[in-house]
Every structure is written in structure tokens, then in C-alpha cells.
Amino acid sequence: xxxxxxxxxxxxxxxxxxxxxxxxxxxxxxxxxxxxxxxxxxxxxxxxxxxxxxxxxxxxxxxxxxxxxxxxxxxxxxxxxxxxxxxxxxxxxxxxxxxxxxxxxxxxxxxxxxxxxxxxxxxxxxxxxxxxxxxxxxxxxxxxxxxxxxxxxxxxxxxxxxxxxxxxxxxxxxxxxxxxxxxxxxxxxxxxxxxxxxxxxxxxxxxxxxxxxxxxxxxxxxxxxxxxxxxxxxxxxxxxxxxxxxxxxxxxxxxxxxxxxxxxxxxxxx
Amino acid sequence: xxxxxxxxxxxxxxxxxxxxxxxxxxxxxxxxxxxxxxxxxxxxxxxxxxxxxxxxxxxxxxxxxxxxxxxxxxxxxxxxxxxxxxxxxxxxxxxxxxxxxxxxxxxxxxxxxxxxxxxxxx
Numbered sequence: 001x002x003x004x005x006x007x008x009x010x011x012x013x014x015x016x017x018x019x020x021x022x023x024x025x026x027x028x029x030x031x032x033x034x035x036x037x038x039x040x041x042x043x044x045x046x047x048x049x050x051x052x053x054x055x056x057x058x059x060x061x062x063x064x065x066x067x068x069x070x071x072x073x074x075x076x077x078x079x080x081x082x083x084x085x086x087x088x089x090x091x092x093x094x095x096x097x098x099x100x101x102x103x104x105x106x107x108x109x110x111x112x113x114x115x116x117x118x119x120x121x122x123x124x125x126x127x128x129x130x131x132x133x134x135x136x137x138x139x140x141x142x143x144x145x146x147x148x149x150x151x152x153x154x155x156x157x158x159x160x161x162x163x164x165x166x167x168x169x170x171x172x173x174x175x176x177x178x179x180x181x182x183x184x185x186x187x188x189x190x191x192x193x194x195x196x197x198x199x200x201x202x203x204x205x206x207x208x209x210x211x212x213x214x215x216x217x218x219x220x221x222x223x224x225x226x227x228x229x230x231x232x233x234x235x236x237x238x239x240x241x242x243x244x245x246x247x248x249x250x251x252x253x254x255x256x257x258x259x260x261x262x263x264x265x266x267x268x269x270x
Numbered sequence: 271x272x273x274x275x276x277x278x279x280x281x282x283x284x285x286x287x288x289x290x291x292x293x294x295x296x297x298x299x300x301x302x303x304x305x306x307x308x309x310x311x312x313x314x315x316x317x318x319x320x321x322x323x324x325x326x327x328x329x330x331x332x333x334x335x336x337x338x339x340x341x342x343x344x345x346x347x348x349x350x351x352x353x354x355x356x357x358x359x360x361x362x363x364x365x366x367x368x369x370x371x372x373x374x375x376x377x378x379x380x381x382x383x384x385x386x387x388x389x390x391x392x
Contacts, residue, residue, distance in 0.1 A: 052374050059355050059378065250287075254280055 031242045034235025053235035057243060060236060065215065066222040073138045073218065074200040080142040081196040082189065088143070089151025090177045106145050114140070115205065122209055132212040141200050147192045154188035155181050190258030194251055201248045219244045301381045304352040306373065308384030310345045310361045317345025318390050321363040327354045328372065345387070353379050359388065366390045
């Protein structure tokens with residue numbers, strides 16, 4: 001009975017996995033076959049593989065420029081997220097007047113969609129003179145409240161006695177954060193890095209508004225330009241989509257263990 | 271500690287990607303003179319001399335002439351400095367015109383030898 005129920009559970013899991021994996025498989029398959037999406041009967045297995053669509057996608061838009069923009073913005077966002085979120089998370093582990101108010105304010109801010117704040121964000125960025133710059137594109141993503149709370153929950157799991165001992169030894173709060181809290185919160189760091197990288201890499205709306213020149217466009221914007229200019233180029237379009245998504249997929253696959261550990265650690269206090 | 275850093279999955283994966291990119295760029299650097307060579311024959315397989323061969327740039331958006339050359343006594347032709355990744359070759363002699371041959375290169379200015387000869391109809 002136990003074997004039978006295990007078999008059924010695994011069968012259900014495999015079926016759901018196939019269902020979720022099917023669109024990804026279809027995009028990758030079309031990027032190497034160029035087959036029409038609406039062809040009937042649908043071609044499940046590729047009859048012939050042609051990697052030339054990747055060459056077409058590479059040269060049709062300035063892929064190197066788009067990739068460089070996306071990468072430089074993502075790296076800057078990751079570094080600033082690490083610094084700012086860890087400091088904010090550490091501050092929230094202390095007891096101070098107004099802490100619950102600030103926590104409540106942060107939680108409430110998470111409920112406001114970014115789209116609702118785009119106009120003031122745009123006006124602020126314009127006044128700072130950062131429109132059509134990489135810093136302007138990165139500005140709203142320099143810190144995420146979710147990551148602050150993630151650091152906070154990880155830092156809460158560190159024994160207070162350790163921090164007190166460090167204070168007695170004369171360490172400043174900054175050095176406590178760098179020498180004690182961060183080394184003990186590697187899963188949170190990994191999660192922070194991966195999430196901020198993926199969010200920055202896939203961001204579309206804000207770069208669309210801030211980037212005015214083609215030199216400042218990021219990969220998602222390049223993909224839309226490609227689609228709007230060349231409508232009937234299924235193979236090259238899907239090849240470009242694969243090239244856009246590939247870096248974030250690789251980063252996620254490499255760090256998925258750390259993400260899960262980071263999201264679940266601190267959930268139980270030992 | 272150095273061993274653990276070197277054997278870390280991030281280091282290995284990103285290192286492999288970086289290594290592959292370096293090797294590819296070295297190969298491109300040694301093979302990007304834009305040389306396209308081929309041969310023109312008639313339907314009997316005999317080389318055709320003094321046929322004019324035109325090269326056109328063909329991408330998703332445009333088609334444009336980028337070069338013109340003539341075959342030698344052995345029917346061979348050579349283009350140099352072609353800065354494209356997709357080229358269409360057509361051979362002509364008087365009123366005889368060959369089928370267009372689409373040459374797809376892996377990178378711009380890739381040196382290539384057109385494997386099968388272009389055939390001029392009688």
C-alpha cells in the first residue's frame with residue numbers, strides 16, 4: 001500500500017513537472033527548429049536541428065550592447081542589495097523605539113505595486129538627472145523589502161549571546177555585521193544575490209520608461225524591439241528569447257540549493 | 271581553501287563558460303579575414319572561366335550587393351573582406367545564370383570554402 005501510494009505521488013509530481021516544463025521545452029525546441037507555432041499537427045520532436053537562428057538573433061540586434069547593459073545593471077543592483085539589505089536587516093534585529101512602526105511601514109509598502117509609483121519615481125529620477133542612464137535604471141532596485149526581511153529573519157536566528165560577546169570585545173556594529181552576522185548567514189546572502197540578479201535581469205517596465213536611447217536598452221527591451229521589427233521570424237525570435245533567459249536560469253540552477261536554504265532558515269529558532 | 275574555491279560549482283561553471291568564450295574568440299580571430307572561395311562549373315562538371323560571381327548581403331531585413339568577382343581559368347573565385355554572416359552567391363556568364371547559393375556563416379567575416387561547385391546551366 002505504501003509503495004502504491006508513493007508511486008501515485010511520484011506519478012502526479014512527474015506529470016505536473018512535465019506540464020510546467022513543456023513551455024520551456026517548446027521555446028528551446030522552436031529556437032533550434034524554427035517550426036511554426038500554429039502548425040498542425042504540432043511537431044513534438046525536432047526533425048532537424050539548426051543552431052543558425054542564434055547567429056541571426058545575435059547579429060540582428062546589438063546583442064553585446066544589450067547584454068553589457070543588463071549585466072552591468074544587474075551586478076550593481078546585486079552589490080547594493082547586499083550592502084543595503086544586510087544593514088537594514090541587522091538594524092531591525094535591534095530593539096528601538098518605533099521598530100514595530102517601521103516594520104509595519106515596510107510590510108505595508110510591499111502591498112503597493114510598483115506600477116502605482118512609477119510616475120513619482122520617474123519624476124524623481126528626472127530631477128536627479130538620471131534618466132537614460134544605467135544608474136537611473138538600477139535606482140528603484142537598489143534595495144528590496146523582501147530581502148531586508150529575509151536578512152532580518154536570518155540574523156534573528158543568530159544567538160544574542162554571540163553578539164553581546166562581540167560588543168564586550170569592543171567590536172563596532174559594522175564589524176559585528178561583517179565578521180559575525182554575514183558569515184553565519186550565507187544562505188540569506190545567496191538568496192539575496194540570486195533574487196536581486198533575476199529581478200534586475202528580467203525587469204522590463206522601468207527600463208522601458210527610463211531608457212531613451214538604444215545604447216541604454218537592456219535585453220528585455222531588445223527582445224521587444226526584435227519582436228516588433230521582425231514579426232515572422234519564429235526561430236530567431238525564440239533563439240533570442242533563449243539567450244535572454246539563459247543567464248538567469250544558469251544562476252538559479254547553480255544556487256537553487258542556497259535559495260531554498262535561505263528562504264527556510266530562520267523559520268525555526270533552535 | 272583554494273581547492274574548495276576552485277572546485278566550487280560557481281567557479282567551475284562560470285570558468286567553463288569563460289574558457290569556451292575565450293577559445294571561440296581565439297578561433298574567430300584566426301579565421302575572420304572575410305575570405306569566401308568557390309568554384310563555378312557547367313552542367314558537365316567542367317570549370318567555367320570568366321564567369322562573374324556576385325555576393326549579396328542577406329539578413330532578416332535587407333538584401334544588398336556587397337561584392338563582385340570573376341572566375342579564373344579553373345573556374346575558381348575568391349572574395350576577400352566580406353563583412354557579413356549571411357551571403358548569397360550568384361554566378362553569371364552571358365545569359366546563363368546559376369541558382370543562388372545561400373552561404374550561412376557562424377560569424378561575420380568567417381573564412382569559408384563553398385563545398386559544392388555552383389552550376390551554370392547550358
